[in-house]
Amino acid sequence: MSRIPDITAKILSVLLYPLFVPTYGMALFCYAHSIHIAPLHWVWVLVAVAGTFFLTCLSPMVAIWIMMKRGIVSDMQIADPEERTMPYLCAAVGFAFWSYLVVAILHAPLFISLVAIGATAAIAAVAFINRRWKISAHLTGFGGLVGGLFSYCLGIGAIPTWTTILIWFSMSLILMWARLRLNAHTPAQVAAGWLLGMTCTFIPYCIYSYVA
Numbered sequence: 001m002s003r004i005p006d007i008t009a010k011i012l013s014v015l016l017y018p019l020f021v022p023t024y025g026m027a028l029f030c031y032a033h034s035i036h037i038a039p040l041h042w043v044w045v046l047v048a049v050a051g052t053f054f055l056t057c058l059s060p061m062v063a064i065w066i067m068m069k070r071g072i073v074s075d076m077q078i079a080d081p082e083e084r085t086m087p088y089l090c091a092a093v094g095f096a097f098w099s100y101l102v103v104a105i106l107h108a109p110l111f112i113s114l115v116a117i118g119a120t121a122a123i124a125a126v127a128f129i130n131r132r133w134k135i136s137a138h139l140t141g142f143g144g145l146v147g148g149l150f151s152y153c154l155g156i157g158a159i160p161t162w163t164t165i166l167i168w169f170s171m172s173l174i175l176m177w178a179r180l181r182l183n184a185h186t187p188a189q190v191a192a193g194w195l196l197g198m199t200c201t202f203i204p205y206c207i208y209s210y211v212a
Contacts, residue, residue: 012174016141019056021141022057029115030048051101051102056091060087064078064087085127092123110208114204115205118201122144123137134185135192138190139190139191141197144200144201145201146168175190176190176191
């Protein structure tokens, strides 16, 4: 029975692995846009979701796997902070190509484009912060997803319900608990990661809305 919390924390950490979150977000944004704004063509959605998965998940994971085979990193989770810089930079390159796909090729709705650019900035920031301090990439990714959702609400002029806010903040706290349970980070590191992700994906649209 005492192992259940540890197993739960590991499952949550895998399901919400930072490189999975952009694909979740893109699928969610495409669905929300089709429901609340205008239907998106299925080919566009397919390219957007598949492109997101390839550039922000599959490609970085293959790079990490190659590094692991060559002894550059110890495992796919990259538990050692000293090994994280190169994998994070590889991920940032993939995210940069993803941003180009979203903005210049797909001409995605503005809020999606700004979220993609913000997410790229966040992963690049994590790569450099991690050289000095083990900020949580898991919470940066999830905070970025939450920030993207609020950008969407701002973009369509909708005010999130208290239920929506409670659900997403509760999920954030649960993921924080999981990372703390596994002794992967300190409370400050998970909180800072979440705030970094949230800021990078939400503030750009706030600035745009203010300037426009």
